[in-house]
Amino acid sequence: MAEHNDLGKFGEELAVDFLEKNGYEILETNWVFDKAEIDIIAQKNGILAVVEVKTRSSIEFGLPQDFVKPKKIQLLVKAINEYVTQNDLDVEVRFDIVAIHKENSDFVIEHIEEAFYYF
Numbered sequence: 001m002a003e004h005n006d007l008g009k010f011g012e013e014l015a016v017d018f019l020e021k022n023g024y025e026i027l028e029t030n031w032v033f034d035k036a037e038i039d040i041i042a043q044k045n046g047i048l049a050v051v052e053v054k055t056r057s058s059i060e061f062g063l064p065q066d067f068v069k070p071k072k073i074q075l076l077v078k079a080i081n082e083y084v085t086q087n088d089l090d091v092e093v094r095f096d097i098v099a100i101h102k103e104n105s106d107f108v109i110e111h112i113e114e115a116f117y118y119f
Contacts, residue, residue, distance in 0.1 A: 024049065048089065053100065056100070065099040
């Protein structure tokens with residue numbers, strides 16, 4: 001596996017741990033529909049959080065959250081609509097980003113709630 005894939009997988013594991021410690025129930029990881037993959041689907045206080053995890057080894061080329069592009073957002077919206085339909089859910093949906101970057105020998109985790117909206 002390529003080094004960036006290892007880093008991404010590690011970042012997703014960090015994000016799951018972080019969310020669980022902050023009271024989220026993890027419902028799914030790496031949920032796939034069509035060409036879309038949702039990194040984490042979690043729930044807290046009746047809100048379904050669609051979580052995109054972005055991990056970078058440095059912020060030299062930009063913050064991790066800057067790499068969530070409009071095409072990815074479209075795919076996430078399409079996928080979560082299918083998830084909600086398949087599971088017959090009546091919940092509020094929120095799109096979050098967990099941005100992780102390495103700083104010295106530590107990883108910095110930032111949870112951005114309501115990172116973007118869809119219409």
